Amino acid sequence: MVLGKFLHLKYLEIKLFIPSRSPDYDFCSLICFLDASPNLKMFVLRVEEPTIEPGLIPGVKIGEDFSSGSSIRKHRHGKLKSVIINGFRPWKTMIELTRCILDHATSLKHLILDTTDGYHRRRFAKCFPLGKDTLAEARKALAAIRTYIEGIVPAKVNFKALEPCNCNKCQDV
Template sequence: MVRVVEIDAPRLCSFHYWGTPVIHVQNSSQLRNVDISPVNQSGILSYARFSLPSIAHNVESLTLHSGRSENANTPMLPSKLPHLKNLKISLLEPWLSPNYDVFSLVSFLDASPALESFILRVEENAMVHDPVVGDDTEYRRKNLDFRNDSLRKVMITGFCSAKSLVELTIHILETTHSLERLTLDTTYGYDRMTCNIGKLPTARMIGKCSSLSKRALEEAHRAVETADRYIKGRVPSAVQFEVLGPCPRCHIGK
């Protein structure tokens, strides 16, 4: 079994690795695109936060998939990814520990002053969903010394009522003055794949959305309620805000 991957390729600009995330990279000045998908390995998000600033300092596009178990929160560190512009993180089911605090992903945002686009994909059943209860102020974390003046687009696919996810969304809104668009997709990306309603209202209907289980539909409706209650009122007027709920054409009456 491969335990360590050592790379010495001065012209390497893209790196997609699926395996044990113990990577040593020399001469990485040209490395711009990194995609890491671990196999049977825990703590990939913490590993990436610790290691990438040194092994891929100039990375501009980064994609991470949670590994076998993310039971340790992503740490806040002083190291930076100064050139990172596009960040995609996937929280996979069933590997995400219920003890993992999704709010700790703010560490990546803090480390990336040039970040322009952030996509967070949360798979169904990856997180414990919370009831839509509690005062509005309960969904705010203590202010961190963090501000991003470059982030323009944020999309969360699989947005749900999990409190830590709501807190992360609120934190992004309150600390990102450059934000232009925030999209919350409550259907895990499965809806509107073949039906154009919602995204392209004037387009021709070409089929039906992928089916959603009764539980997924209930959770999607709860997520829409959560966004309306805790997020909508915090969105600045200059920000394009969209919540994608279950397709009204394909899931009517369900």
């Protein structure tokens, strides 16, 4: 994609459905959309996956080294102010994408990483219960966020890692 192709784009929302037959999707490939949108102010990534067998999608082993950086092309994203990743998972390329955004979005003010696809919120005064696999994956995602992302978030960025609801109804599934 050519840099500057979407000159007027200010809001970009991408929804990805990751099927179990494509477990190795490279989230870093999404950087080309940011590079092609120099006036982008808000980027929303929604990741959905079907119920899958444990271990099918490659995750990160806590303690893995991210210090050498990734092979992502690096452009400055000077106008990007808000990033939301809904369905954040502990996958290596998703962590690399987030770290790249933090490194190169010089105007970033808000970063929200939601580990449960938004289903942990109360809706109509009811909590929607989460399955054991979903809760376990959200806990792994939180551990990855704390290990690889939290420490590099600049102080000027309003950062939130959204975790599952703690009510008894949600935890008893």
